[in-house]
Amino acid sequence: MNLGKTFMQRRYWIEILTAFCLIAAPFVLPYFNAAPDTVNRILVWGLFGIGFDILFGYTGLLSFGQSAFYGTGGFVAAYLLTQAGFPYVILALIIGMVVAAIVGYLIGLLALRSTGIYFAMITVAIAEIFFFVEFNPLSAWTGGENGLPGVPAPSLYLGFKTIHFTSGWSLYPFLAFVYFIGIVIAFRIVRSPVGAILTAIRENPLRAAAVGHNVQGYKLTAFVIAAAYAGMAGGLLGVMQAFMPPDAFMFDTSGQLVMQTAIGGRATLFGPLVGAAVWLFLQDFLQSTLGLGATWKLVLGVVFVLLVVFLRQGIIGGFRDLYWFVRSKLATAPEKVATAGNGHMATGTQAMRTPLPMRPHRPVPKSFSGPILQVTGLTKHYGGVHANTDIEFTVNQGELRGIIGPNGAGKSTFFKMLTCEVHPSSGKILFEGRDITGLSVTDVCQLGLTKSYQVNQLFNSLTVRQNLIISALAELRGKFRLDMLSSVSNTPGLNEQVEHTLELVNLTERADTPVSQLAYGEKRRLEVGLALASSPSLLLLDEPLAGMSPQERVETVKLLKSISQGRTMIIIDHDMDSLFELAERITVLQEGRILVEGTPDEIKGNAKVQEAYLGGVHEEIAL
Amino acid sequence: MLNWTNFLSQLFNGLVLGALLALISSGLTIIYGTLGLLNLAHGAMFMLGGYAGYVAYHATNSFALAVLAATLFMLVFGILLERLVIRYFYDRPDEDQLLVTFGLSICIVETVRYFFSSMTKTVPPPSMFSGITSMGGVIFPTYRLALIGIVAVALLALYLILYRTRLGLIVRAGIEDSMMVDSLGINVYRVFMIVFGIGAMAAGFAGIVNAPVVSLSPGMGEAILVQTFVVVVIGGVGSFPGAVLGGLIAGEIISLTSMINPAYSYIMLFAAMTLVLVFRPRGLLGKKGRE
Numbered sequence: 001m002n003l004g005k006t007f008m009q010r011r012y013w014i015e016i017l018t019a020f021c022l023i024a025a026p027f028v029l030p031y032f033n034a035a036p037d038t039v040n041r042i043l044v045w046g047l048f049g050i051g052f053d054i055l056f057g058y059t060g061l062l063s064f065g066q067s068a069f070y071g072t073g074g075f076v077a078a079y080l081l082t083q084a085g086f087p088y089v090i091l092a093l094i095i096g097m098v099v100a101a102i103v104g105y106l107i108g109l110l111a112l113r114s115t116g117i118y119f120a121m122i123t124v125a126i127a128e129i130f131f132f133v134e135f136n137p138l139s140a141w142t143g144g145e146n147g148l149p150g151v152p153a154p155s156l157y158l159g160f161k162t163i164h165f166t167s168g169w170s171l172y173p174f175l176a177f178v179y180f181i182g183i184v185i186a187f188r189i190v191r192s193p194v195g196a197i198l199t200a201i202r203e204n205p206l207r208a209a210a211v212g213h214n215v216q217g218y219k220l221t222a223f224v225i226a227a228a229y230a231g232m233a234g235g236l237l238g239v240m241q242a243f244m245p246p247d248a249f250m251f252d253t254s255g256q257l258v259m260q261t262a263i264g265g266r267a268t269l270f271g272p273l274v275g276a277a278v279w280l281f282l283q284d285f286l287q288s289t290l291g292l293g294a295t296w297k298l299v300l301g302v303v304f305v306l307l308v309v310f311l312r313q314g315i316i317g318g319f320r321d322l323y324w325f326v327r328s329k330l331a332t333a334p335e336k337v338a339t340a341g342n343g344h345m346a347t348g349t350q351a352m353r354t355p356l357p358m359r360p361h362r363p364v365p366k367s368f369s370g371p372i373l374q375v376t377g378l379t380k381h382y383g384g385v386h387a388n389t390d391i392e393f394t395v396n397q398g399e400l401r402g403i404i405g406p407n408g409a410g411k412s413t414f415f416k417m418l419t420c421e422v423h424p425s426s427g428k429i430l431f432e433g434r435d436i437t438g439l440s441v442t443d444v445c446q447l448g449l450t451k452s453y454q455v456n457q458l459f460n461s462l463t464v465r466q467n468l469i470i471s472a473l474a475e476l477r478g479k480f481r482l483d484m485l486s487s488v489s490n491t492p493g494l495n496e497q498v499e500h501t502l503e504l505v506n507l508t509e510r511a512d513t514p515v516s517q518l519a520y521g522e523k524r525r526l527e528v529g530l531a532l533a534s535s536p537s538l539l540l541l542d543e544p545l546a547g548m549s550p551q552e553r554v555e556t557v558k559l560l561k562s563i564s565q566g567r568t569m570i571i572i573d574h575d576m577d578s579l580f581e582l583a584e585r586i587t588v589l590q591e592g593r594i595l596v597e598g599t600p601d602e603i604k605g606n607a608k609v610q611e612a613y614l615g616g617v618h619e620e621i622a623l
Numbered sequence: 624m625l626n627w628t629n630f631l632s633q634l635f636n637g638l639v640l641g642a643l644l645a646l647i648s649s650g651l652t653i654i655y656g657t658l659g660l661l662n663l664a665h666g667a668m669f670m671l672g673g674y675a676g677y678v679a680y681h682a683t684n685s686f687a688l689a690v691l692a693a694t695l696f697m698l699v700f701g702i703l704l705e706r707l708v709i710r711y712f713y714d715r716p717d718e719d720q721l722l723v724t725f726g727l728s729i730c731i732v733e734t735v736r737y738f739f740s741s742m743t744k745t746v747p748p749p750s751m752f753s754g755i756t757s758m759g760g761v762i763f764p765t766y767r768l769a770l771i772g773i774v775a776v777a778l779l780a781l782y783l784i785l786y787r788t789r790l791g792l793i794v795r796a797g798i799e800d801s802m803m804v805d806s807l808g809i810n811v812y813r814v815f816m817i818v819f820g821i822g823a824m825a826a827g828f829a830g831i832v833n834a835p836v837v838s839l840s841p842g843m844g845e846a847i848l849v850q851t852f853v854v855v856v857i858g859g860v861g862s863f864p865g866a867v868l869g870g871l872i873a874g875e876i877i878s879l880t881s882m883i884n885p886a887y888s889y890i891m892l893f894a895a896m897t898l899v900l901v902f903r904p905r906g907l908l909g910k911k912g913r914e
Contacts, residue, residue: 062718110897113904116717117661118860121852122900128849129893136886251845255725262722294741298733305726308719309711 015184022176026169036168037240038284042276043175044236049261049272050186051229056258057267058190059222060202061112064254065123066230068107068130071249073100073231075134078148078244079141089154093235097228104227108220115205124251131249147245151238167242175236179273182229185485186269189225193473193491194484198222199267200470203459210419210457211534212445212474221482259304265314274315370433372397372538372568373418373449378427380413380592387413388592391427395538401570402583404603406613410592411572412454415540418570419451420444431538446479451540452531454572456523458515464526465498465511471533472497497533504563505529506555521552525559532563539563541571545578553578580604588612631761633882634875639767639836641874642774643829647847648854648866649781650825656798656861657818660709660720664728665826666848672697672827673839674735677744686749686835693831694824701823705816713815728844736841748835766835773832778867781825785863794818798861850877853896859909868907 029039048070056062077096080086111122134142142148154174155164165174189195197218200208209215238244247253256279257272264275279300286296311318375393379386387410395401405411416422418429420441429437431449444450459467469488476493477483488494502508505525510518518526528544544560545553557578560571564582573579579586580600588595588603590612596603603609651665662668676693680686708727712720747753748766756765785791793814797804805811837843850873858869876895880888899906 056718060718062721064721110900113900117655117721118856120661120717120721121856122896124849125853125856125893125896129890132886132889132893137890251849258722258725295733295737298730298737301726301729301733305708305723305730308723308726309708312715312719 014187018183019180022180025176026172034281035284036172038280040168040172040175040240042273042280043172043179044233044240045257045260045276045279046270046273047179047182047236048230048233049257049264049276050182050269051226051233052257053261053266053269053272054186054189054195054198054229055222055226056261057269057271058195058202059198059219061219061222062120062258063111063123063223063226064120064251064258065107065111065125065127066226066257067249067251067253068127069100069104069227069230070234070237070253070257071130071134071246072103072234073097074234074238074244074248075142075148076100076231077235078151078238081152081238082148082150082244083141089152089239090156093154093232093239096235097231100231100234101224101228104224104230105220108223108227112216112219112223124254127249127251127254131251134246134249142246143244145246147243148238149243151242151244153239153242167240171240175240178232178236182232183269186229188487189484190269191487192484193477193486193488194218194221194482196466196470196473196488199462200459203461204457207453207457207459207530208470209440209442210421210445210450210453211471211530212442212450212479213470214442214480217480221484261314263304263307263314265316265318265320268314268316271314271316278315371395372399372432373570374430375418376428376430378414378417378429379425380410380417380422381425386592388417388424391592391594393587393594395568395570397568398566399568399585400564400583402579402586402600403570403572403589404574404576404579404586405589405595408591409589411589412542413592414589415451415542415570415572418540419449442479445474445534445536448535448537449540450531450534450536451542452528452544454542454546456527458523458526458530460515463512463514464507464518464529465502467515467526468498468501468529468533469494471530472501475534497535501529501533504532504559506559521548521556524548524552525556528559528563537568539567539569541569541573543573544571545573545575557582628761629882630879631759632763633878635761635763636767637875637878638871639770639774639874640878641871642771642778643833643870644847644850644854644873645867645870646774646777646781646829647826648851648858648870649778649863650822650829651851652855652858652861652866653785653794653798653825653863654819654822655855657794657801658709658713658815659801660712661717661724662819662822663721663724663848664704664731665822665851666844666846667728667731668697668701668823668826668844669830669833669847670839670841670844671700671731671735672830673746673834673843674739674744674830675827676831676834677746677839680746686746689746690828690831694828697827697830698820698824700827701820702816704823705819709819710812710815713812728848732841732844739841741841743838743840745838746831746834770832770836774829777825777828777832781821782863784821790814790817850892853892856896856906857899859906862906862908865906865908 025039026036048066052063052066073096076099077092080092080095081089086092107126111119111126114122135144153165153167153171155162165171197208197213200213201215201218205215234248237248260275260279261272262275263278264271264273282300283296286292286299292299307314313321371394373393373395375391378388378391378393380388391414403411403414413422417424420436420439420443423438427437428435431444431447434447436444436447436449459470462470472494473491476491476497499508502511505528507522507525507529510522515523515526524544524547528541531539531541541560545556548556553575560582563569571579571583580603583600585597586600586603587597588609595612596606596608598606647665647669651662654660654662654665672693675696676689679692680689683689704727708723712723752766752769754765756763756768785794793804793809797811797814801811804814854866854869854873857872858865858867872895873892876892877888880891903909
């Protein structure tokens with residue numbers, strides 16, 4: 001995959017460049033009057049922020065409670081080193097990190113029960129508990145408001161020589177090394193399948209779950225990662241200051257982290273480091289050089305508000321946008337030639353490539369040989385509204401079934417119950433002989449039953465290819481797997497499946513276009529593609545033709561025909577001509593019940609159907 | 624000390640604190656419910672109301688005028704803030720709304736610190752309510768007794784606005800579904816502006832009437848903000864009755880625990896919140912619906 005290759009090249013560049021900058025810093029920065037303590041502090045904040053950026057920037061979970069884990073890691077390490085007489089500094093730091101991660105897991109279980117604003121409020125409140133617990137019940141261990149003084153600096157025994165890190169520039173190599181490891185691991189995580197799924201969760205958690213990912217599990221993973229980074233950073237804070245301050249637990253700590261990340265740029269991993277540098281140098285500059293004293297924070301607050309209003313992606317994001325802007329301005333003319341060339345090549349390759357046969361999907365349980373879907377007595381009542389009543393419905397392997405019905409007939413509710421987005425009031429759904437009633441939408445998708453949505457549910461800031469990768473990953477890796485250190489492009493079978501789906505939905509030439517730049521018809525095709533990429537054995541399509549122009553309809557019907565080869569599909573649509581052309585059998589729903597079922601010709605001639613659609617005036621209008 | 628007198632007095636203190644928290648939280652929860660925006664500057668507005676009253680009190684020497692001035696000032700302040708900043712954020716993601724209100728709270732706090740320094744300021748209670756009152760052998764500062772009445776009247780006023788006026792009807796409809804309200808031809812953005820103003824006013828009013836009980840400092844809003852979060856989580860986000868109930872529960876928990884051991888009062892408060900989250904994730908009076 002071309003994309004994989006460029007990823008690889010770029011990856012090493014970023015890491016080598018980071019290493020170079022970290023090594024050069026102590027030689028260059030003194031010329032700019034940078035105090036070594038400030039530089040060290042920036043590194044600690046930067047490391048703290050890497051984990052937070054994975055949680056906030058990539059996964060979209062804004063926590064205002066990271067101080068809890070920062071403090072926990074810091075105090076565990078500091079306690080071991082100062083009170084418990086534990087001699088190994090590096091090991092103590094790692095223990096602190098592990099404890100913070102475990103605490104993060106437990107807190108995450110609770111806090112992640114809610115989303116969005118609720119989540120932010122709960123993290124604030126939970127972090128506050130940690131603050132009070134540190135101050136009072138645990139003050140015998142943590143020193144209460146005095147903190148823990150005397151945290152030793154690490155030393156490294158190399159066999160022939162022992163390196164003692166102390167403070168200032170002498171401690172810098174140690175912190176820089178830890179930061180480097182932190183950023184390398186973070187880049188691997190971000191480029192792993194897990195990282196891709198975290199981004200998908202940020203973009204559209206509902207769809208991420210519907211294509212078969214355990215969203216809750218991955219959110220918890222991000223939360224634990226953030227807690228681990230925070231724990232390590234907290235430990236380093238104690239080492240750096242030779243003192244573990246209780247204010248590590250304060251709300252201000254969490255707030256400063258959030259602000260630094262937003263200033264530097266979210267979802268960049270380096271954002272927190274840049275933000276911390278801006279913050280601390282600004283503080284030095286305003287406080288000492290300009291003599292503003294405590295007022296510096298007011299200036300900072302105003303700068304921050306302006307930044308949030310005008311530069312949404314922070315400093316790094318701003319530079320990135322500027323770079324693309326300048327590049328597109330400079331390269332308008334040659335770019336056009338290049339795209340034309342690319343287009344040519346793409347069509348060329350497409351013409352050469354013979355479409356792969358769809359890989360045989362999860363084998364149907366051997367013992368089973370009945371209808372693929374069997375629904376009995378399915379009923380859904382919302383209070384007094386009877387969306388579906390007592391539906392009996394059977395679809396055989398390989399069938400293409402159409403469902404029609406007037407608006408409000410309960411078609412979409414019926415689909416939602418089949419994919420387990422909505423649980424029925426009563427009744428039973430058998431899929432490949434298995435009772436799936438009451439399962440989650442994720443599990444049902446993993447079993448091979450999924451649907452495309454009536455209203456597009458895409459991952460909007462990702463490209464077409466990335467969208468399909470998210471969906472294909474769920475089928476190839478299962479609903480939850482922590483392969484955080486392997487690259488997305490190394491997932492076996494992924495490339496073929498994505499390329500094949502691109503061809504099926506005719507989006508190969510648009511593969512690297514962001515969803516936001518697609519035309520409506522293309523988005524509709526991608527919507528179907530997202531469902532297809534998980535290679536379902538039963539595919540439900542909820543109004544795939546809705547909103548399309550007549551021309552697009554003709555093309556899409558052709559597309560659906562080719563997709564239906566070797567698949568079982570159920571299609572809801574209002575476009576009867578198209579549906580009669582596509583489907584072998586049609587089921588008509590009316591007022592939540594099945595009105596009639598039969599071949600297209602039987603349905604066309606059925607008086608009850610005409611009555612349902614035309615309300616008794618069918619004599620005057622030929623259907 | 625565990626005895627009957629002590630218990631009664633703490634129960635009463637809890638009521639005072641609870642009523643106050645209820646008032647501040649209802650502002651937060653109405654704004655959230657209608658605008659879908661969690662105002663992290665709400666604590667700072669509470670603090671600012673106190674300082675506005677402090678200035679007015681020293682200008683006029685009248686507590687009543689101070690309350691009036693602070694309340695009106697905060698109403699105008701809220702509306703201005705909505706016009707100048709907040710309204711540009713309705714269409715932006717939740718995170719951006721949190722970030723900008725968080726930034727605004729820092730601006731407010733630091734501006735107050737710039738003008739008034741970090742030293743605490745006090746506003747004496749009005750002479751009518753100074754001194755102490757003895758009730759059944761328990762002695763209370765008179766102003767605290769009066770405070771319950773004052774806050775109760777404010778809550779009642781808020782209730783009347785919300786449940787007995789046309790505006791309130793629109794606000795409550797907006798909490799259910801603001802897009803629908805917009806489609807009905809009501810200018811929902813003007814309602815948003817007024818609601819933000821009312822929310823700020825409620826916080827500011829609480830700030831000034833509370834000033835004689837607790838001395839003012841620029842950082843006082845932060846602790847209150849966290850407590851109002853707990854109140855809202857316990858009561859249910861977006862629910863006015865929930866804010867009142869949650870406020871009273873929170874006030875009593877803090878007060879009664881500090882009778883036994885003050886160090887644990889906040890821990891107990893958060894423990895209660897955790898219980899609510901586990902057993903009723905939407906809060907005691909929270910409704911399904913808006914996330």
